[in-house]
Amino acid sequence: MDFPKEEVGKRIRILRKSRGFTADDLAKKIGVSQSMISQIERGLVSPSLDTLWKMSHCLKLPISAFFEEDNQQHVTVFRENERFELKKMRPNITYQPLSPSNGKEISLFKLILDPGETLDNPLMFHMGEECGYVLSGTIRVTVDGQSYELHQGDSIYFDSNLPHNFVNVSPTISTAIWAMTHPFETFLNPTRIHK
Numbered sequence: 001m002d003f004p005k006e007e008v009g010k011r012i013r014i015l016r017k018s019r020g021f022t023a024d025d026l027a028k029k030i031g032v033s034q035s036m037i038s039q040i041e042r043g044l045v046s047p048s049l050d051t052l053w054k055m056s057h058c059l060k061l062p063i064s065a066f067f068e069e070d071n072q073q074h075v076t077v078f079r080e081n082e083r084f085e086l087k088k089m090r091p092n093i094t095y096q097p098l099s100p101s102n103g104k105e106i107s108l109f110k111l112i113l114d115p116g117e118t119l120d121n122p123l124m125f126h127m128g129e130e131c132g133y134v135l136s137g138t139i140r141v142t143v144d145g146q147s148y149e150l151h152q153g154d155s156i157y158f159d160s161n162l163p164h165n166f167v168n169v170s171p172t173i174s175t176a177i178w179a180m181t182h183p184f185e186t187f188l189n190p191t192r193i194h195k
Contacts, residue, residue: 006043013041030054113168123163130180131157137174
């Protein structure tokens with residue numbers, strides 16, 4: 001039986017994106033070229049066991065994750081001490097996924113916002129809908145030019161295709177639970193509109 005390099009390559013690409021890594025990021029971390037990552041993900045070459053091990057260590061996944069079918073689990077439990085964090089999109093916002101990262105219609109995650117606004121906080125838009133519930137602090141959500149100040153216990157819903165961003169206007173960290181109705185990979189690659 002031949003090594004299923006096309007299926008494994010696709011799975012690596014999905015998992016890499018779900019962790020917020022570009023192909024170049026992953027290549028640098030595991031010591032291979034970006035073109036090698038591209039060839040692996042396109043199913044043109046089979047990754048060595050050493051490369052798979054380094055990828056699994058970098059992405060904080062068991063090697064078996066590269067061989068699992070996307071939708072084989074009907075129930076997924078996320079333990080608090082097993083969560084990973086993403087800080088790729090905005091430097092002052094941390095995203096903690098609370099649901100599976102691929103092949104699902106809803107993405108749920110926790111937002112952790114540092115106080116204040118940064119220079120790199122562009123308006124963004126992407127497919128889908130989203131809603132959020134503020135757990136602590138005060139978050140200013142701007143949607144299509146209109147700003148809404150949300151306090152603990154407040155919630156908001158909007159179409160994600162409208163330009164939007166988030167700012168913590170509290171003096172301390174603010175947190176919220178957020179949900180989106182689109183695959184998590186799209187969330188990781190939104191269109192950015194610089195103000």
